Amino acid sequence: MAIVIETENLSRVYTTYQKPEGFVNSLRGFINRKNISKVALEPTTLKIESGQIVGLVGANGAGKTTLLKMLSGLVTPTSGDAKVLGYRPWERKNEYLRQISILLGQKNQLWWDISPADSFSLLARIYDLDVKKARARVDHLAQMLHCTHVLHTQLRRLSLGERMKMEIIGALLHEPQVLFLDEPTIGLDIVAQETIREFLDEYVKEKSPTVILTSHYMDDIAKLADKLLLISKGNIVYEGTVPDFVTKSNAELAQNEEVDFEDVIRRFLETESRIR
Structure with missing residues (x-):
């Protein structure tokens, strides 16, 4: 399969002004500003093949949406490079924009x-x-x-x-040949979630687009994703398939067909958060 999405040390750092409390301190802030840098995405190198559904999973603030926004051209990276369908997304060429689509579940x-x-x-x-x-x-x-x-x-x-x-x-x-879906089932009832899952599964089989899907509903990922990316505090901490992840992170339960994928993900991310 051809490589559709490729990144090389792609990263994003946001710099914000810390506003002090009180009117006098705010005036002083005009002269002596204190800036804070927050790393939204650490240098990230990825290769994603055509026709895959990639599940991107992580806690709130882990960097999922930042990565999607850079790959779709909405945000310019601080450093590194990326190619999607052979284009640099942030150059926002019409030929590129006609071939991609991004859906933000909360907008x-x-x-x-x-x-x-x-x-x-x-x-x-x-x-x-x-x-x-x-x-x-x-x-x-x-x-x-x-x-x-x-x-x-x-x-x-x-x-x-x-x-x-x-x-x-x-x-x-x-x-679109590439589809970025950021929590498309957020806030929906069980019936609506299942309808959208079934639709996405059928649509990908019919049209073979490359899809990056983020979701806090692990059923979306477990039932749809060909590949799993776990992100924690701006770092990709796992890249592989869902079954391999369950096996490697939950070896003692690997033979149990009743393993709760959502619980495995939760415990894995909690451990990563403590380590980092």
Whole structure:
């Protein structure tokens, strides 16, 4: 398989100003500023092959979203290099942006006050897609997600699960080769989570995009991911398959089919957090 995503010592450090308490101290801060540096991602080297679903797992603040934002071009790295489909993401070339998509589970990309169908029509024009083909694609994706009945309902009137399905359709409208999904099932009920999992599994088999998926629901990772990346305090601490991870980190339970993957992940990350 071809290498689609490749990074070399990619890192990101954020520098912020520490504002002192009180009016007088704030005035002094204009003259003598105190800056704080926070490492969001340590130098990271990765290679991801085409057609894979990669599960990116870590605690809040571990660096998952920072990595996705750099690979999608939303954030420029402090140091290192990366190539996605042969492009440097932060150069934001149109040829690159037409081939990728990023979905942030806690942010909307569709317009709040119009129907999803109208949003998709606008997106089709933004991506310069054939309107008829775009509509047919929307219908096909909506049937796969069982949400055809809400395509013409104002987005703000939809449930969280229905809105997320609409966001997924919008992210896939231009048939991206690389898809970054940051917690697409966050806050959803069990039925909606399972529907989206089944859809992603079927969609990847049908179109073979490369997917990086972050989630705090370990069922998403265990059922979908071909490859697992564990990140702790900005460092990739494990790279491999889910079964290999369970075997290596839980050797005494490896023969037990009832091993709780979520519990293994939790204990592993707690240990890493103490070590680091």
